[in-house]
Amino acid sequence: MTEVLDWIAIVLLLAGAALSFAAGVGLVRFPDLLSRMHTAAKPQIVGLALILAGIGLRLYPDPRVGVLALILLFQIFTVPVASHIAGRVAYRTGRVRSDLIAVDELQEQLDRD
Amino acid sequence: MTYLWIAIAVLLGAASLLGMARLVVGPTILDRALSVDVLLASAIAGIGAWAAFHRDPTVLPVLLVLSLLGFVGSISISRFVARKQRDKAESHERSGTP
Numbered sequence: 001m002t003e004v005l006d007w008i009a010i011v012l013l014l015a016g017a018a019l020s021f022a023a024g025v026g027l028v029r030f031p032d033l034l035s036r037m038h039t040a041a042k043p044q045i046v047g048l049a050l051i052l053a054g055i056g057l058r059l060y061p062d063p064r065v066g067v068l069a070l071i072l073l074f075q076i077f078t079v080p081v082a083s084h085i086a087g088r089v090a091y092r093t094g095r096v097r098s099d100l101i102a103v104d105e106l107q108e109q110l111d112r113d
Numbered sequence: 114m115t116y117l118w119i120a121i122a123v124l125l126g127a128a129s130l131l132g133m134a135r136l137v138v139g140p141t142i143l144d145r146a147l148s149v150d151v152l153l154a155s156a157i158a159g160i161g162a163w164a165a166f167h168r169d170p171t172v173l174p175v176l177l178v179l180s181l182l183g184f185v186g187s188i189s190i191s192r193f194v195a196r197k198q199r200d201k202a203e204s205h206e207r208s209g210t211p
Contacts, residue, residue, distance in 0.1 A: 010117050013162055017124035020155050024131030027151055033143055036135075040147050043128075043154040048180075051161045055173075058165040067173040071157075071180050078184035082150070082191075089191045090143050093198045 005057045012054035019047035032097040033090050037083055044079045048072060121162050129155045146190040153183040 019042050026039025052068045059065050090096055091106065098104065132155060135148040157179050164172045 009165060010114065013121050013165060014117060016158055017121040020128040020158050021124040023151050024128035027135045027148055028131050036144065036147055040151045043158065048154065048157060051158045055161050055165045058168055059170050062170050064170040064173060067177060071176050075180045082184050082187040085188055085191045086143055086146065089195045093194060095141050095143055
């Protein structure tokens with residue numbers, strides 16, 4: 001039984017590490033801040049959830065795995081807020097490449113106001 | 114199974130190196146803040162993988178602290194950039210240049 005749980009855990013950890021790697025590649029290769037934010041969000045939520053599930057399966061009978069749920073909860077609450085503020089500041093201070101945006105509804109809204 | 118653990122470590126190390134490359138290249142401060150976020154996510158994943166490898170739950174509070182620290186860091190950098198931009202606009206207004 002422990003053997004099976006270990007294999008599942010290592011597959012989950014591998015998937016989380018692969019998402020981290022994908023974020024690193026996207027960070028280097030993508031052209032502007034908004035697309036980099038898109039790729040950077042993957043390991044912060046999904047990758048972290050996979051890693052934490054892997055840790056939980058490895059530590060399974062230990063009662064301290066409850067901390068893992070707390071970590072994921074904090075991350076789910078804080079990451080969208082931080083990304084929202086970073087994206088808002090990037091747009092308002094003109095650090096977004098407008099030639100890469102197909103539909104810019106925010107600019108239309110700002111022009112109307 | 115050992116090879117899979119090594120693969121996890123290599124993937125996380127490569128992710129950190131790529132994030133470090135973006136941290137050096139820039140070009141804006143928000144790009145750097147974003148790459149610090151990714152580095153922090155890699156660090157959380159790495160410490161978590163260490164805990165899973167050794168079956169050692171003593172480092173889990175470190176993960177808790179790191180997940181909150183990233184939030185404070187990126188929020189304060191964003192607010193700092195917004196404040197600086199506004200100050201610049203106001204000083205332009207006062208001196209009469211656009």
